[in-house]
Amino acid sequence: MSINLFFRQTGKPKIPQYNTLNIQLKGYDFAVLENYQKLVHKIAEGMDVEVEDGWAVPPQHLKVQRFKPESTIVDTEYTMTVYERNVQVIHLPSTVGSILFEVLQTALPEGVSMTVHEHKEEHEETRYIPDAELLELKSQLEELRGPNVKKK
Amino acid sequence: MIGCLDVDVGFRCADRCLLFAEPLKKKKRIDPAILKQREERKKKRLEKQIRRLERNAKQLKPIDELEVPLELVDGKKERMREAAVITPAVEEERALLTKDWTRYKRKQHLKDMQMIDRLMFAQQKALDELRQESEELYQAAIQINPTLLPFTVRGPVKTPPIKGYDSPDGEYTDVSKKCVVNNHWTGVVNPCLQVYESNCTEEQNM
Numbered sequence: 640m641s642i643n644l645f646f647r648q649t650g651k652p653k654i655p656q657y658n659t660l661n662i663q664l665k666g667y668d669f670a671v672l673e674n675y676q677k678l679v680h681k682i683a684e685g686m687d688v689e690v691e692d693g694w695a696v697p698p699q700h701l702k703v704q705r706f707k708p709e710s711t712i713v714d715t716e717y718t719m720t721v722y723e724r725n726v727q728v729i730h731l732p733s734t735v736g737s738i739l740f741e742v743l744q745t746a747l748p749e750g751v752s753m754t755v756h757e758h759k760e761e762h763e764e765t766r767y768i769p770d771a772e773l774l775e776l777k778s779q780l781e782e783l784r785g786p787n788v789k790k791k
Numbered sequence: 792m793i794g795c796l797d798v799d800v801g802f803r804c805a806d807r808c809l810l811f812a813e814p815l816k817k818k819k820r821i822d823p824a825i826l827k828q829r830e831e832r833k834k835k836r837l838e839k840q841i842r843r844l845e846r847n848a849k850q851l852k853p854i855d856e857l858e859v860p861l862e863l864v865d866g867k868k869e870r871m872r873e874a875a876v877i878t879p880a881v882e883e884e885r886a887l888l889t890k891d892w893t894r895y896k897r898k899q900h901l902k903d904m905q906m907i908d909r910l911m912f913a914q915q916k917a918l919d920e921l922r923q924e925s926e927e928l929y930q931a932a933i934q935i936n937p938t939l940l941p942f943t944v945r946g947p948v949k950t951p952p953i954k955g956y957d958s959p960d961g962e963y964t965d966v967s968k969k970c971v972v973n974n975h976w977t978g979v980v981n982p983c984l985q986v987y988e989s990n991c992t993e994e995q996n997m
Contacts, residue, residue: 654933660940669856685904686911697852702964714959718966722856733935734918738910740942747946756941767849768970773841780837783830 654732659691659758662726662743666751669698669722675748676724682742683728686735692727696766699723727758852970 662679666672676693683690699721705714731739740755747753863870922929 655935657935657940666946681900682903682907685900686907695854695857697854697967697970698856699965700967702966703961704964705959705961708959711960720855733933734914735911736935738907738914742907742910744944747944749946749949752943752945754941754943766851768852770844770849771971773844776837776841776844780834780841783834783837 654734657731657733657736657757659727659729660731661756661758661762662728663754663756664724664726664751665721665754666748667719667721668750671748672722672724672751675746675751676726678746679726679743682746683726683739686739688731688735688739689729690726691729692725694725694766696723696725725762 664672664676664679666675680690680693701719701721702716703719704716706712707714743753918929918932921932
Protein backbone atom coordinates (compact mmCIF):
# COMPACT_ATOMS: atom_id res chain seq x y z
CA MET A 640 0.00 0.00 0.00
CA SER A 641 2.97 2.31 0.42
CA ILE A 642 4.41 1.34 -2.96
CA ASN A 643 2.60 4.32 -4.44
CA LEU A 644 4.52 6.81 -2.29
CA PHE A 645 7.85 5.18 -3.05
CA PHE A 646 7.46 5.35 -6.80
CA ARG A 647 5.92 8.80 -6.80
CA GLN A 648 9.16 10.31 -5.55
CA THR A 649 11.09 9.18 -8.61
CA GLY A 650 8.53 10.44 -11.14
CA LYS A 651 8.88 13.96 -12.50
CA PRO A 652 6.78 15.83 -13.70
CA LYS A 653 3.84 14.90 -11.50
CA ILE A 654 1.02 12.71 -12.71
CA PRO A 655 -2.08 14.80 -13.55
CA GLN A 656 -4.92 14.57 -11.06
CA TYR A 657 -8.65 14.50 -11.62
CA ASN A 658 -10.85 17.27 -10.25
CA THR A 659 -13.10 16.50 -7.30
CA LEU A 660 -14.96 13.36 -8.30
CA ASN A 661 -18.30 12.03 -7.09
CA ILE A 662 -18.80 8.30 -7.12
CA GLN A 663 -22.56 8.01 -7.20
CA LEU A 664 -24.03 4.65 -6.24
CA LYS A 665 -27.63 3.82 -7.03
CA GLY A 666 -29.48 0.67 -6.12
CA TYR A 667 -32.80 -0.86 -5.20
CA ASP A 668 -31.71 -2.36 -1.86
CA PHE A 669 -30.22 0.16 0.52
CA ALA A 670 -28.64 -2.39 2.87
CA VAL A 671 -26.54 -3.76 0.02
CA LEU A 672 -25.92 -0.22 -1.18
CA GLU A 673 -24.65 1.00 2.18
CA ASN A 674 -22.39 -1.99 2.47
CA TYR A 675 -20.97 -1.29 -0.96
CA GLN A 676 -20.40 2.33 -0.04
CA LYS A 677 -18.36 1.11 2.91
CA LEU A 678 -16.37 -1.11 0.55
CA VAL A 679 -15.73 1.79 -1.87
CA HIS A 680 -14.43 3.86 1.01
CA LYS A 681 -12.20 1.01 2.23
CA ILE A 682 -10.74 0.31 -1.20
CA ALA A 683 -10.09 3.99 -1.84
CA GLU A 684 -8.35 4.37 1.51
CA GLY A 685 -6.29 1.27 0.83
CA MET A 686 -5.10 2.78 -2.45
CA ASP A 687 -4.03 6.00 -0.70
CA VAL A 688 -6.81 7.97 -2.35
CA GLU A 689 -8.15 10.89 -0.33
CA VAL A 690 -11.82 10.36 0.43
CA GLU A 691 -13.29 13.74 1.20
CA ASP A 692 -16.93 13.09 1.94
CA GLY A 693 -19.67 10.51 1.81
CA TRP A 694 -23.36 11.26 1.89
CA ALA A 695 -26.82 9.97 1.13
CA VAL A 696 -29.49 11.56 -1.00
CA PRO A 697 -33.26 11.04 -0.53
CA PRO A 698 -34.44 8.12 -2.64
CA GLN A 699 -36.34 8.46 -5.86
CA HIS A 700 -39.77 6.84 -5.83
CA LEU A 701 -40.85 5.52 -9.20
CA LYS A 702 -44.36 4.47 -10.06
CA VAL A 703 -44.00 1.79 -12.69
CA GLN A 704 -46.98 0.99 -14.83
CA ARG A 705 -47.06 -1.94 -17.18
CA PHE A 706 -49.54 -1.67 -20.04
CA LYS A 707 -51.49 -4.44 -21.71
CA PRO A 708 -50.06 -5.19 -25.16
CA GLU A 709 -50.99 -2.65 -27.84
CA SER A 710 -52.98 -0.43 -25.52
CA THR A 711 -52.60 2.00 -22.66
CA ILE A 712 -54.72 0.04 -20.19
CA VAL A 713 -52.73 -0.42 -17.05
CA ASP A 714 -51.93 -4.08 -16.48
CA THR A 715 -49.97 -3.84 -13.26
CA GLU A 716 -48.68 -0.99 -11.22
CA TYR A 717 -46.00 -1.02 -8.58
CA THR A 718 -43.64 1.37 -6.80
CA MET A 719 -39.90 1.06 -6.91
CA THR A 720 -37.47 3.09 -4.88
CA VAL A 721 -34.02 3.92 -6.15
CA TYR A 722 -31.70 4.68 -3.26
CA GLU A 723 -28.55 6.72 -3.66
CA ARG A 724 -25.23 7.08 -1.87
CA ASN A 725 -22.24 9.22 -2.82
CA VAL A 726 -18.53 9.08 -2.12
CA GLN A 727 -16.35 12.05 -2.95
CA VAL A 728 -12.65 11.64 -3.76
CA ILE A 729 -10.11 14.38 -4.31
CA HIS A 730 -6.57 14.51 -5.71
CA LEU A 731 -6.95 11.29 -7.65
CA PRO A 732 -3.99 10.68 -9.99
CA SER A 733 -4.97 9.47 -13.44
CA THR A 734 -3.01 6.20 -13.18
CA VAL A 735 -4.51 5.29 -9.82
CA GLY A 736 -7.91 6.32 -11.12
CA SER A 737 -7.93 3.79 -13.93
CA ILE A 738 -7.20 0.96 -11.51
CA LEU A 739 -9.69 2.27 -8.94
CA PHE A 740 -12.56 2.39 -11.45
CA GLU A 741 -11.82 -1.12 -12.68
CA VAL A 742 -11.60 -2.57 -9.18
CA LEU A 743 -14.84 -0.88 -8.14
CA GLN A 744 -16.54 -2.14 -11.26
CA THR A 745 -15.57 -5.73 -10.56
CA ALA A 746 -16.75 -5.39 -6.96
CA LEU A 747 -20.20 -4.07 -7.91
CA PRO A 748 -22.92 -6.08 -6.22
CA GLU A 749 -26.15 -7.22 -7.81
CA GLY A 750 -28.53 -4.45 -8.83
CA VAL A 751 -26.19 -1.59 -7.98
CA SER A 752 -25.00 0.87 -10.58
CA MET A 753 -22.10 3.25 -10.22
CA THR A 754 -21.66 6.61 -11.93
CA VAL A 755 -18.45 8.58 -11.69
CA HIS A 756 -18.63 12.28 -12.53
CA GLU A 757 -17.02 15.55 -11.56
CA HIS A 758 -18.50 17.36 -8.62
CA LYS A 759 -20.56 20.40 -9.61
CA GLU A 760 -22.41 22.96 -7.50
CA GLU A 761 -25.84 21.61 -8.42
CA HIS A 762 -24.89 18.26 -6.88
CA GLU A 763 -24.25 20.05 -3.61
CA GLU A 764 -27.51 22.01 -3.84
CA THR A 765 -29.72 18.97 -4.36
CA ARG A 766 -28.80 17.79 -0.88
CA TYR A 767 -30.42 20.81 0.80
CA ILE A 768 -34.08 21.80 1.13
CA PRO A 769 -34.71 24.84 -1.06
CA ASP A 770 -35.75 27.86 0.97
CA ALA A 771 -39.09 29.30 -0.16
CA GLU A 772 -38.41 32.66 1.43
CA LEU A 773 -35.00 32.91 -0.12
CA LEU A 774 -36.38 32.12 -3.54
CA GLU A 775 -39.10 34.73 -3.06
CA LEU A 776 -36.61 37.41 -2.09
CA LYS A 777 -34.39 36.51 -5.00
CA SER A 778 -37.27 36.79 -7.44
CA GLN A 779 -38.15 40.18 -5.96
CA LEU A 780 -34.60 41.29 -6.47
CA GLU A 781 -34.76 40.15 -10.06
CA GLU A 782 -37.91 42.18 -10.57
CA LEU A 783 -36.27 45.28 -9.19
CA ARG A 784 -33.28 44.82 -11.39
CA GLY A 785 -35.48 44.47 -14.46
CA PRO A 786 -35.58 47.15 -17.16
CA ASN A 787 -39.09 48.33 -16.20
CA VAL A 788 -38.95 49.97 -12.83
CA LYS A 789 -42.37 49.47 -11.28
CA LYS A 790 -43.59 52.00 -8.77
CA LYS A 791 -45.64 50.66 -5.91
CA MET B 792 -64.72 58.08 -2.47
CA ILE B 793 -65.00 59.15 -6.04
CA GLY B 794 -67.72 58.20 -8.40
CA CYS B 795 -67.23 58.39 -12.17
CA LEU B 796 -70.04 59.41 -14.49
CA ASP B 797 -68.14 58.94 -17.67
CA VAL B 798 -66.38 55.80 -18.79
CA ASP B 799 -64.50 57.45 -21.66
CA VAL B 800 -60.87 56.53 -21.73
CA GLY B 801 -58.55 59.31 -22.62
CA PHE B 802 -60.40 62.01 -20.79
CA ARG B 803 -59.11 62.71 -17.39
CA CYS B 804 -61.47 61.15 -14.93
CA ALA B 805 -61.13 64.07 -12.56
CA ASP B 806 -62.98 66.38 -15.00
CA ARG B 807 -66.08 64.27 -15.03
CA CYS B 808 -66.08 62.96 -11.51
CA LEU B 809 -68.34 63.71 -8.64
CA LEU B 810 -66.15 64.32 -5.73
CA PHE B 811 -67.52 63.03 -2.49
CA ALA B 812 -64.35 63.67 -0.56
CA GLU B 813 -61.45 66.04 -0.52
CA PRO B 814 -60.12 67.40 -3.78
CA LEU B 815 -57.60 65.21 -5.62
CA LYS B 816 -54.05 65.75 -4.72
CA LYS B 817 -51.88 66.95 -7.52
CA LYS B 818 -49.25 64.45 -8.64
CA LYS B 819 -45.95 65.68 -7.36
CA ARG B 820 -43.03 65.51 -9.69
CA ILE B 821 -40.47 63.50 -7.78
CA ASP B 822 -36.89 63.91 -8.77
CA PRO B 823 -35.63 60.92 -10.77
CA ALA B 824 -32.53 60.99 -8.61
CA ILE B 825 -34.62 60.45 -5.50
CA LEU B 826 -36.49 57.69 -7.30
CA LYS B 827 -33.23 55.98 -8.05
CA GLN B 828 -32.16 56.37 -4.46
CA ARG B 829 -35.31 54.65 -3.28
CA GLU B 830 -34.76 51.79 -5.68
CA GLU B 831 -31.18 51.43 -4.55
CA ARG B 832 -32.24 51.34 -0.94
CA LYS B 833 -34.86 48.68 -1.65
CA LYS B 834 -32.29 46.62 -3.51
CA LYS B 835 -29.80 46.89 -0.68
CA ARG B 836 -32.41 45.87 1.87
CA LEU B 837 -33.36 42.83 -0.19
CA GLU B 838 -29.74 41.86 -0.69
CA LYS B 839 -29.10 42.17 3.02
CA GLN B 840 -32.07 39.95 3.81
CA ILE B 841 -30.89 37.41 1.25
CA ARG B 842 -27.43 37.38 2.76
CA ARG B 843 -28.86 36.92 6.24
CA LEU B 844 -30.98 33.98 5.13
CA GLU B 845 -28.10 32.40 3.28
CA ARG B 846 -25.86 32.66 6.30
CA ASN B 847 -28.22 30.52 8.39
CA ALA B 848 -27.32 26.88 8.15
CA LYS B 849 -29.19 25.23 5.32
CA GLN B 850 -31.19 22.15 6.16
CA LEU B 851 -30.34 18.83 4.63
CA LYS B 852 -33.19 16.94 3.05
CA PRO B 853 -34.48 14.12 5.24
CA ILE B 854 -33.59 10.68 3.96
CA ASP B 855 -36.53 8.30 4.01
CA GLU B 856 -34.74 5.06 4.75
CA LEU B 857 -32.80 6.55 7.67
CA GLU B 858 -35.84 7.93 9.48
CA VAL B 859 -37.48 5.82 12.17
CA PRO B 860 -41.04 5.01 11.03
CA LEU B 861 -43.62 6.77 13.16
CA GLU B 862 -45.42 3.51 13.98
CA LEU B 863 -42.35 2.31 15.83
CA VAL B 864 -41.89 5.59 17.67
CA ASP B 865 -45.52 5.60 18.77
CA GLY B 866 -45.54 1.96 19.81
CA LYS B 867 -42.27 2.24 21.71
CA LYS B 868 -43.91 1.65 25.10
CA GLU B 869 -45.64 -1.49 23.91
CA ARG B 870 -42.59 -2.88 22.14
CA MET B 871 -39.90 -2.13 24.69
CA ARG B 872 -38.56 -5.20 26.44
CA GLU B 873 -36.01 -5.60 29.14
CA ALA B 874 -32.63 -6.79 27.94
CA ALA B 875 -32.21 -10.55 28.15
CA VAL B 876 -29.78 -11.97 30.71
CA ILE B 877 -26.64 -13.24 28.98
CA THR B 878 -24.67 -15.90 30.77
CA PRO B 879 -20.86 -15.63 30.75
CA ALA B 880 -20.61 -18.82 28.68
CA VAL B 881 -22.80 -17.38 25.94
CA GLU B 882 -20.91 -14.10 26.10
CA GLU B 883 -17.59 -15.86 25.69
CA GLU B 884 -18.90 -17.91 22.79
CA ARG B 885 -20.07 -14.72 21.11
CA ALA B 886 -16.71 -13.03 21.66
CA LEU B 887 -14.86 -15.99 20.13
CA LEU B 888 -17.25 -15.98 17.17
CA THR B 889 -16.63 -12.26 16.65
CA LYS B 890 -12.90 -12.87 16.70
CA ASP B 891 -13.21 -15.63 14.12
CA TRP B 892 -15.25 -13.34 11.91
CA THR B 893 -12.78 -10.46 12.20
CA ARG B 894 -9.93 -12.83 11.37
CA TYR B 895 -11.76 -14.04 8.27
CA LYS B 896 -12.66 -10.53 7.11
CA ARG B 897 -9.14 -9.31 7.73
CA LYS B 898 -7.70 -12.08 5.57
CA GLN B 899 -10.21 -11.25 2.85
CA HIS B 900 -9.33 -7.56 2.97
CA LEU B 901 -5.62 -8.34 2.96
CA LYS B 902 -6.01 -10.51 -0.14
CA ASP B 903 -7.91 -7.71 -1.87
CA MET B 904 -5.25 -5.15 -1.00
CA GLN B 905 -2.46 -7.47 -2.13
CA MET B 906 -4.21 -7.91 -5.47
CA ILE B 907 -4.53 -4.13 -5.82
CA ASP B 908 -0.87 -3.75 -4.94
CA ARG B 909 0.09 -6.25 -7.64
CA LEU B 910 -1.97 -4.24 -10.16
CA MET B 911 -0.38 -0.93 -9.17
CA PHE B 912 3.10 -2.43 -9.15
CA ALA B 913 2.61 -3.89 -12.62
CA GLN B 914 1.27 -0.56 -13.87
CA GLN B 915 4.21 1.33 -12.42
CA LYS B 916 6.67 -1.11 -13.93
CA ALA B 917 5.03 -0.76 -17.34
CA LEU B 918 5.13 3.05 -17.06
CA ASP B 919 8.80 2.99 -16.11
CA GLU B 920 9.65 0.78 -19.08
CA LEU B 921 7.64 3.08 -21.34
CA ARG B 922 9.48 6.08 -19.99
CA GLN B 923 12.77 4.50 -20.86
CA GLU B 924 11.50 3.81 -24.35
CA SER B 925 10.10 7.26 -25.11
CA GLU B 926 9.29 10.27 -22.95
CA GLU B 927 6.50 11.48 -25.28
CA LEU B 928 4.56 8.24 -25.07
CA TYR B 929 4.97 8.23 -21.32
CA GLN B 930 3.58 11.77 -21.07
CA ALA B 931 0.66 10.81 -23.28
CA ALA B 932 0.03 7.68 -21.23
CA ILE B 933 -0.30 9.48 -17.90
CA GLN B 934 -2.74 12.12 -19.20
CA ILE B 935 -6.34 12.09 -18.04
CA ASN B 936 -8.70 10.57 -20.57
CA PRO B 937 -11.24 13.35 -21.23
CA THR B 938 -13.78 10.97 -22.79
CA LEU B 939 -13.81 8.75 -19.71
CA LEU B 940 -15.90 10.88 -17.36
CA PRO B 941 -18.79 10.76 -16.68
CA PHE B 942 -19.29 7.01 -16.97
CA THR B 943 -21.85 4.59 -15.63
CA VAL B 944 -21.42 0.90 -14.96
CA ARG B 945 -24.05 -1.55 -13.75
CA GLY B 946 -23.66 -4.47 -11.45
CA PRO B 947 -24.43 -8.05 -12.43
CA VAL B 948 -28.00 -9.35 -12.55
CA LYS B 949 -29.36 -12.42 -10.84
CA THR B 950 -30.49 -14.21 -13.98
CA PRO B 951 -29.09 -14.05 -17.50
CA PRO B 952 -31.20 -12.21 -20.11
CA ILE B 953 -34.14 -14.25 -21.41
CA LYS B 954 -33.80 -15.04 -25.10
CA GLY B 955 -36.45 -13.55 -27.34
CA TYR B 956 -38.11 -11.64 -24.51
CA ASP B 957 -40.66 -9.11 -25.71
CA SER B 958 -40.41 -6.20 -23.33
CA PRO B 959 -43.92 -4.91 -22.45
CA ASP B 960 -44.91 -1.28 -22.86
CA GLY B 961 -44.99 0.77 -19.74
CA GLU B 962 -44.28 4.04 -18.10
CA TYR B 963 -42.07 5.22 -15.29
CA THR B 964 -43.40 8.15 -13.29
CA ASP B 965 -41.31 9.96 -10.72
CA VAL B 966 -43.44 10.42 -7.62
CA SER B 967 -40.73 11.54 -5.20
CA LYS B 968 -41.71 14.21 -2.72
CA LYS B 969 -40.39 17.69 -3.33
CA CYS B 970 -39.25 19.54 -0.22
CA VAL B 971 -39.83 23.19 0.50
CA VAL B 972 -39.02 25.02 3.73
CA ASN B 973 -41.78 27.33 4.79
CA ASN B 974 -41.55 29.44 7.87
CA HIS B 975 -38.34 31.01 9.04
CA TRP B 976 -39.30 33.26 11.89
CA THR B 977 -41.30 30.80 13.92
CA GLY B 978 -38.80 28.08 13.22
CA VAL B 979 -41.57 25.86 11.88
CA VAL B 980 -40.34 23.62 9.15
CA ASN B 981 -42.64 21.86 6.74
CA PRO B 982 -40.35 19.73 4.66
CA CYS B 983 -41.68 17.61 1.84
CA LEU B 984 -44.88 19.60 1.45
CA GLN B 985 -45.68 18.83 -2.12
CA VAL B 986 -45.82 15.73 -4.21
CA TYR B 987 -43.95 16.25 -7.42
CA GLU B 988 -44.99 14.33 -10.46
CA SER B 989 -43.35 14.27 -13.81
CA ASN B 990 -43.28 11.83 -16.68
CA CYS B 991 -39.84 10.54 -17.47
CA THR B 992 -39.00 8.28 -20.39
CA GLU B 993 -37.51 4.91 -19.69
CA GLU B 994 -34.12 5.96 -21.00
CA GLN B 995 -33.80 8.68 -18.38
CA ASN B 996 -34.17 6.21 -15.57
CA MET B 997 -31.87 3.47 -14.37
